[in-house]
Amino acid sequence: MKFLRLASFVLFLVVGTGLSANPFQKIHQEINESLPSGDGTVFRLFSNQSQESEVHKLFTVGVNQTSEEEEVELASLDLPKYIDVSPVVSNTVVHESGIVVKKYTVQKKDNLSKIARSFSIDxxxxxxxxxLTSDQLKVGQVLEVPVQVKNASSSRVVLKKIFILPVPQSRVTSRFGRRVDPFNKYNRVYHSGLDLAAKVGAPVLSAADGEVVFTGRNGGYGNSVTIQHKNGYKTVYAHxxxxxxxxxxxxxxxxxVALVGRTGTATGxxxxxxxxxxxxxxxxxxxLGMTEKHVTKLPKSEVAGM
Incomplete structure (x- = not known):
């Protein structure tokens, strides 16, 4: 009889422990296992490399404490208004061939054939x-000589990201598309965004230039910001x-524009x-993978002999 009571007690402990465990632990584990290895950051390229370590700290401080303590901790964070994250993917100078006009002063014993041969033209x-209507030249006469060169003109071609990652020092925990419902592991739902895990209080950056069109509480999205951008784009920053x-x-x-949190319907x-x-x-x-090309004409290159 004592053995049966002991067995019942052990069974109660096992079941009770299972019920009190984090119900989302397995779901998070499955999500993490489905992600590729690495830190999950799309890119992190800061314009000011000398300040990169200081910027990095802003995304790793924050707090993971009780709600009462969070407000005090977050209020004490010394955050800049802007964080300079460079969207530049590549920056190259492209040279184009073409005709440039060189000046030549006629010397003694010069003739048109000699001058033409020296510049490789007809x-x-x-x-x-x-x-010119004749082949006669005068000493000191200045001629304009059209010459084909490889670098007649130059352009700077800069390839830039249209959007930067709003939390550069973050880890992707859930991608866009169908996924397991974090509140019901037996159900699959459509995930409308990209989840970027970071500590509470980490800075949230505007992904592009734009105008703020909404701020405030938005149902399950919690505290949210919506920004309207050019070309019909709009971004939303939730929780x-x-x-x-x-x-x-x-x-x-x-x-x-905001600080990372877990307001609204969020598991972390x-x-x-x-x-x-x-x-x-x-x-x-x-x-985040889209780019746009910016081309700027540079002043005419210096060509030897011009």
Missing amino acids: VAKLKKANS CSQILVEVGETVKMGRV AHLHFEVFRNGKIMNPESA
Whole structure:
């Protein structure tokens, strides 16, 4: 009889422990196992490399404590208004061939054939460029000589990301698309954004230039910020612990708009990031991979002999 009571007690402990365990532990484990190895950061390239270690600290401080302590800790964080994250993917100078006009002063014993040979052009082209009706030249006469060169003009071509990762020092914990419901492991749901795990209080950056069109509590999204960008793009930043911008404010890429939190329907501290194009939701990772080309004509290159 004592043995039966002891067995019942052990069974009660096992079952009770199972019920009190974190119900989302297995779900998180399955999600993490499905992700590729690495830190999950899309990219982290700070413009000011000398300050990179200091910027890194901003994303690793924060707190993971009780709600009462969080407000005190977050209020004491000394956050900059902007964090300079470079969107530049490549920066190259492209040279283009073409015609440049060189000046030549006629010397003694010069003639059109000699001058044309020295510049590797035809006599006819030389005469046409100078509106000459005869082959006669005068010493000291200045001729314009059209010459084909490889670097007649140059352009700087810069390839930039359209959006930067809003929490550069973060880890992707859930991607866009269908996934296991974190509140019901037997159900699969559609995840409309990209979840970026970070400590409560880590800075949330505006992914691009734009205008703040919404701030405040938004149901299961908790404290949220919505920013309208050019070309019909819109980004949403959800589950924030604090919001640092106001509706109508114009922001630049890298503006600290909020702090990472776990407000609303969230199982842990992270930023839920969404991207829309012309009202239609899109995969945030696709948006983060998009680039645009900026071409700037440079002053004419110096060509020897010009």
